[in-house]
Amino acid sequence: MIKDDTVEKIIDESQQGSTLALEHREKNTRKLYIESYGCQMNFSDSEIVASILSKEGFNTTQDLAEADLVLVNTCSIREKAEQTVRKRLEKFNAVKRTNPHMKVGVLGCMAERLKSKFLEEEKIVDMVVGPDAYKDLPNLIQEIDEGRNAVNVILSKDETYGDVAPVRLNSNGVTAFVSITRGCDNMCTFCVVPYTRGRERSRDPQSILEEVNDLWEKGFKEITLLGQNVDSYLWYGGGLKKDFDKASEMQKATSVNFAKLLELVAQAQPKMRIRFSTSNPQDMTLDVIEAMANHENICNYIHLPVQSGSNRILKAMNRLHTREEYFQLIDNIRRIIPDCAISQDMIAGFPTETEADHQDTLSLMEYVKYDFGFMFAYSERPGTLAARKLADDVPEETKKRRLQEIIALQQKHGLYRTQQHVGKVEEVLIEGTSKKSDAHWMGRNSQNTVVVFPKEHYKVGDFVNVKINDCTSATLIGEAVEYSKNN
Ligand code: SAM
Numbered sequence: 001m002i003k004d005d006t007v008e009k010i011i012d013e014s015q016q017g018s019t020l021a022l023e024h025r026e027k028n029t030r031k032l033y034i035e036s037y038g039c040q041m042n043f044s045d046s047e048i049v050a051s052i053l054s055k056e057g058f059n060t061t062q063d064l065a066e067a068d069l070v071l072v073n074t075c076s077i078r079e080k081a082e083q084t085v086r087k088r089l090e091k092f093n094a095v096k097r098t099n100p101h102m103k104v105g106v107l108g109c110m111a112e113r114l115k116s117k118f119l120e121e122e123k124i125v126d127m128v129v130g131p132d133a134y135k136d137l138p139n140l141i142q143e144i145d146e147g148r149n150a151v152n153v154i155l156s157k158d159e160t161y162g163d164v165a166p167v168r169l170n171s172n173g174v175t176a177f178v179s180i181t182r183g184c185d186n187m188c189t190f191c192v193v194p195y196t197r198g199r200e201r202s203r204d205p206q207s208i209l210e211e212v213n214d215l216w217e218k219g220f221k222e223i224t225l226l227g228q229n230v231d232s233y234l235w236y237g238g239g240l241k242k243d244f245d246k247a248s249e250m251q252k253a254t255s256v257n258f259a260k261l262l263e264l265v266a267q268a269q270p271k272m273r274i275r276f277s278t279s280n281p282q283d284m285t286l287d288v289i290e291a292m293a294n295h296e297n298i299c300n301y302i303h304l305p306v307q308s309g310s311n312r313i314l315k316a317m318n319r320l321h322t323r324e325e326y327f328q329l330i331d332n333i334r335r336i337i338p339d340c341a342i343s344q345d346m347i348a349g350f351p352t353e354t355e356a357d358h359q360d361t362l363s364l365m366e367y368v369k370y371d372f373g374f375m376f377a378y379s380e381r382p383g384t385l386a387a388r389k390l391a392d393d394v395p396e397e398t399k400k401r402r403l404q405e406i407i408a409l410q411q412k413h414g415l416y417r418t419q420q421h422v423g424k425v426e427e428v429l430i431e432g433t434s435k436k437s438d439a440h441w442m443g444r445n446s447q448n449t450v451v452v453f454p455k456e457h458y459k460v461g462d463f464v465n466v467k468i469n470d471c472t473s474a475t476l477i478g479e480a481v482e483y484s485k486n487n
Contacts, residue, residue, distance in 0.1 A: 017035055028058055030069065032067065038074065040224070044179045044226055049137065051164055067099070068102065071106075074107065104126055105129060105144075109192065111131075115151065126149055130152065131196065132198060155198035156201075158238055162204050173219060178226065179203065181233050185232070195383055208225075220272070223272060227278070230276045233261055259291045262295070263295065274297055280305070301342075301446065307319060310360035313352070316390070342371060343374070345375070348399050351378070371414065371449065372410075375403060415472070422468050425468075426478075449474075462483065
């Protein structure tokens with residue numbers, strides 16, 4: 001999977017801007033249209049919002065023209081993400097001319113970043129709601145129903161939505177996200193997330209296990225534990241990660257870290273595939289890698305963003321590790337889990353980046369030979385440390401050229417990695433019909449690589465052993481051999 005900054009998408013490109021459809025409740029009389037942009041956390045949050053509003057009399061619609069309420073869950077990570085949302089607001093404005101009763105709410109990171117300024121800048125917007133305020137939506141909607149604008153952008157110390165059962169009805173019924181932490185304390189100098197999603201807090205492991213068990217009961221076969229920095233997960237009875245020092249001895253002794261949580265989830269549902277995202281190299285410990293190796297159902301795949309291969313730039317980004325420490329981590333992963341896939345996020349053209357820094361990035365990529373990559377040109381975000389302290393001084397055409405070189409190298413490595421699967425028989429979980437052929441299934445192997453193969457008698461949700469016959473730089477092509485023992 002190769003992403004560049006010309007398409008403003010982080011994880012699943014096909015999902016961007018998609019609307020969410022809910023189960024139809026007979027007694028619900030109003031219609032909600034909800035659209036999501038950005039990272040997996042945002043899609044997961046939209047499922048929470050939809051769940052809250054289904055109890056407030058809203059059925060979802062995918063027809064904008066008939067909506068009583070339009071919600072757009074927004075992303076601020078790069079400027080282009082925000083431009084996409086502004087364009088959508090223009091479209092909503094046009095619809096409002098024929099449907100004047102329609103109300104428009106902006107949710108998520110852009111709402112948090114711009115706060116009530118949004119109401120001044122975009123006259124069409126009636127309601128602005130930050131990522132920690134979704135439980136207040138019933139009150140806010142009442143406000144706008146009575147003709148007033150409504151804003152709640154208060155960030156919370158303990159909100160994790162652990163008590164809201166998200167709605168999954170628009171999913172493939174096979175894979176689901178389970179949110180485990182909210183916010184981020186890393187303060188990477190380029191990143192807007194700590195400002196838009198607040199301080200880091202972890203969700204009660206008991207509520208995570210309940211959600212996972214419930215998903216298994218409903219037929220789901222794979223979950224992805226989600227957080228901005230999952231390896232930093234720490235439950236000690238609630239509260240911010242940064243306040244762990246102040247916890248009682250008892251709280252400390254009974255605390256649950258990410259490796260422990262992984263084990264609890266893997267043991268609770270031994271046939272459920274477990275993935276997690278995103279890992280920050282500075283917080284990924286050996287016990288996490290060992291937990292992966294000890295449990296067959298934890299997938300052999302780590303998304304391990306590095307952002308740059310230059311020690312000088314890593315420091316300027318406030319990434320709290322060096323290139324050499326990153327290599328050590330990669331070596332440990334390869335030693336403990338030899339067939340583990342690793343993917344990256346990379347930023348081209350961070351302020352002050354020289355040609356030599358860029359070459360360090362390319363040589364780091366040569367060392368790791370990532371399976372996948374998500375690559376971006378640096379986009380200055382207002383309010384971040386980098387924006388306040390460093391001039392955005394790498395010319396646009398240099399950023400673009402460096403990004404293209406990174407993408408080309410990633411494509412080469414992607415092909416090298418997919419070729420290693422050819423000739424092997426690998427377990428694939430079927431997710432749905434291939435986009436390119438109705439006669440083929442699409443699924444993923446443990447390493448998260450997409451596999452397509454003829455459908456035969458298999459069905460969505462089956463675990464199938466597939467012989468890999470061919471590949472492109474991002475896809476494996478094979479044929480089913482038999483059901484896998486996990487079925
Ligand atoms: N929490 C993860 C981490 O710190 O590694 C990922 C956070 S972010 C939602 C996803 C990716 O967007 C980042 O890993 C980074 O590559 C990219 N990104 C974040 N801020 C950016 C910026 N100002 N310009 C360009 N890319 C950015």
